[in-house]
Amino acid sequence: SQQGEEDPQALSIQEGENATMNCSYKTSINNLQWYRQNSGRGLVHLILIRSNEREKHSGRLRVTLDTSKKSSSLLITASRAADTASYFCATDAINSGYALNFGKGTSLLVTP
Amino acid sequence: EAGVTQSPTHLIKTRGQQATLRCSPISGHTSVYWYQQALGLGLQFLLWYDEGEERNRGNFPPRFSGRQFPNYSSELNVNALELEDSALYLCASRRTGTNEKLFFGSGTQLSVL
Numbered sequence: 001s002q003q004g005e006e007d008p009q010a011l012s013i014q015e016g017e018n019a020t021m022n023c024s025y026k027t028s029i030n031n032l033q034w035y036r037q038n039s040g041r042g043l044v045h046l047i048l049i050r051s052n053e054r055e056k057h058s059g060r061l062r063v064t065l066d067t068s069k070k071s072s073s074l075l076i077t078a079s080r081a082a083d084t085a086s087y088f089c090a091t092d093a094i095n096s097g098y099a100l101n102f103g104k105g106t107s108l109l110v111t112p
Numbered sequence: 113e114a115g116v117t118q119s120p121t122h123l124i125k126t127r128g129q130q131a132t133l134r135c136s137p138i139s140g141h142t143s144v145y146w147y148q149q150a151l152g153l154g155l156q157f158l159l160w161y162d163e164g165e166e167r168n169r170g171n172f173p174p175r176f177s178g179r180q181f182p183n184y185s186s187e188l189n190v191n192a193l194e195l196e197d198s199a200l201y202l203c204a205s206r207r208t209g210t211n212e213k214l215f216f217g218s219g220t221q222l223s224v225l
Contacts (some may be wrong), residue, residue, distance in 0.1 A: 030211050031193050040149075040200060042116075045213040088155065092211045099145065100214060104154035 003020045004032075004089040004103035005021040019051045019105040023089030024069075032065055032072050033100065037086045045076075046087075079110045114139070118217035121214050125193050126225050133188040133220045136203030144186040145206075145214060146178065158201075159200050162208050169171070189217040198224045 007022045022033070029048045035043040048054045049065045049072065056063045062075040076083055086107050090100040115135045120152035124132050137144050146158040161180035169176075177189040184205075190197055200221050204214035 002120055006189070033213060035214075035216075040219075042202060042216040042218040043155075043214075048213055090155075090214075099157045099170070100173075101157060102147070102155035104152070 002100060004091050004095045006087070006089055008106060010107045010109070011106070012111065013079055015079060015081055015110055015112050016051040017079055018074075018082070019079050019108055019110070021074045021087050021089075021108070023072045023074070025072075025089075025091045025101075026070065026095075027091075029067070030064075033090045034063060034072075034074050035088045035090060035102075037088065037105070043088065065092045076108075079108075081110050081112050084108060084110050091098060095104075102109070116203055116205050116215050118215035118220050119203075120220060121218070122201065122221045124225065127193055127195060129193050130191065131190045131193060131222055133190075133201050133203075133222070134185065135188070135202075135203030135205075135217060136185045138215055141205035141215070142184050142208040143206050144180055144184065145188045145204045145211075146186070147187050147202045147204065148172075148199045149202060149219070161189065167168070172211070174176075193224045196225050198222060 004023045004025045013027045033048045034046040047058045049063050060077045060110045065072045086104045086105040088102050119134045141164045147155040149155050160168040178188040180186045199218045202219045204216045
């Protein structure tokens with residue numbers, strides 16, 4: 001069953017703009033992770049934020065986590081055409097048996 | 113260091129047949145996860161193997177099964193294939209007993225005709 005739900009489903013922006021994707025989840029978590037998928041192939045890990053953290057940065061990525069609202073956001077600053085991909089949030093729910101639960105993803109298109 | 117490898121890349125079967133998909137984890141990783149990614153449905157958790165044992169499975173019928181070998185590679189078997197089994201099957205690995213990031217293979221695209 002899906003634990004995380006990303007919003008929006010699709011996002012189209014121009015190079016240089018910022019892209020924001022949101023994720024909501026249902027149960028208590030150990031951590032939340034964001035992944036990227038190019039052209040329907042394997043996923044690549046972007047960033048992990050633990051339940052006791054509120055914000056984390058990695059290069060042009062900024063992730064926030066609000067456990068009271070059970071939500072997270074991924075901000076990509078100064079987007080590039082190469083950022084075009086699908087982005088998934090994944091939650092490591094407490095009592096999930098270490099199985100990450102993924103949402104359906106946000107499809108990001110960055111045009112030159 | 114080699115990443116997670118999956119084979120075959122593509123697999124075409126007909127309804128009722130059986131499919132076998134293979135996965136080799138990153139060296140040192142003993143936990144292997146299988147996910148199904150059907151069109152429009154995101155990633156659905158299938159199975160988790162660790163230290164040779166099945167530790168958890170998702171909401172899939174028993175015709176989805178697998179195993180993990182002593183070298184920690186894994187096999188996913190899908191029996192009595194149905195059209196809706198057509199999907200990208202992704203394998204991922206990580207070190208045992210952690211809730212850290214997963215390393216994914218490139219997947220096997222299974223088409224059931």
